[in-house]
Amino acid sequence: KDEIFPQPYRNLGASGSGGDIEALRVDAAVQSRSRGSCMNSWSIVFGVTGVLVLAGACVYVAGFALPEEHIAERSRKVRATVEHVTERVRSVQAQPHWRRDVTRIEVQMYEPGRARYVEYTGGDTIAFEMRDLEGDWRFESRIVSPDLPFGGRWLILLDAIDESATRVTIREEGVVRSPVFRALSHYVFGHTGTMDAYLDDLEQSFEEEDGGGS
Numbered sequence: 001k002d003e004i005f006p007q008p009y010r011n012l013g014a015s016g017s018g019g020d021i022e023a024l025r026v027d028a029a030v031q032s033r034s035r036g037s038c039m040n041s042w043s044i045v046f047g048v049t050g051v052l053v054l055a056g057a058c059v060y061v062a063g064f065a066l067p068e069e070h071i072a073e074r075s076r077k078v079r080a081t082v083e084h085v086t087e088r089v090r091s092v093q094a095q096p097h098w099r100r101d102v103t104r105i106e107v108q109m110y111e112p113g114r115a116r117y118v119e120y121t122g123g124d125t126i127a128f129e130m131r132d133l134e135g136d137w138r139f140e141s142r143i144v145s146p147d148l149p150f151g152g153r154w155l156i157l158l159d160a161i162d163e164s165a166t167r168v169t170i171r172e173e174g175v176v177r178s179p180v181f182r183a184l185s186h187y188v189f190g191h192t193g194t195m196d197a198y199l200d201d202l203e204q205s206f207e208e209e210d211g212g213g214s
Helices: 018-064 082-090 092-098 179-189 193-209
Strands: 069-078 104-111 114-121 124-132 138-143 150-162 165-176
Touching: 069 193, 082 092, 082 150, 082 165, 082 193, 092 104, 092 114, 092 193, 165 179, 165 193
Parallel strands: none
Antiparallel strands: 069 165, 104 114, 114 124, 124 138, 138 150, 150 165
């Protein structure tokens, strides 16, 4: 007879107290609910993980289908002489004074018509080479950091509109090697954001010198 009932029930004694049996049943129910809650928590974790993995795979596939290279262009009228704009574009060491995102410039090499420097923007560090091209008011700014998932160059062309205004055109010839970065650049950030920010800051820097463009 003792072998038929589990150990907890044998300990109840001959009286078979109904209160003790009910307590054991409640305890078993609580343990069962606890195990069910734990299983539900793990199901949520696995579900969220699966969604993230699937989303990452979709981003990778979307980026893999895009070409590595791209071309984008932006243009802006700046109220300053072409000589003044030329000086500002060439003087890379002064960029932290008028570019909002640039915190520091470290010039590594400088010679007439050519400079190599490191640009610090927030948490990013990128090495560039800026050089004059043949012809008047034409420049090339090229990324020379070897370990980035992206690269390429800007071709900067200045055109004198009149004695007090200059047309600044930037042509980006970029390459994005990582499929994930490629998808984010194409669908989320766009290829023109950095050029627009550069032109905004360049235009504003001359307006501030003129008293807000008045």
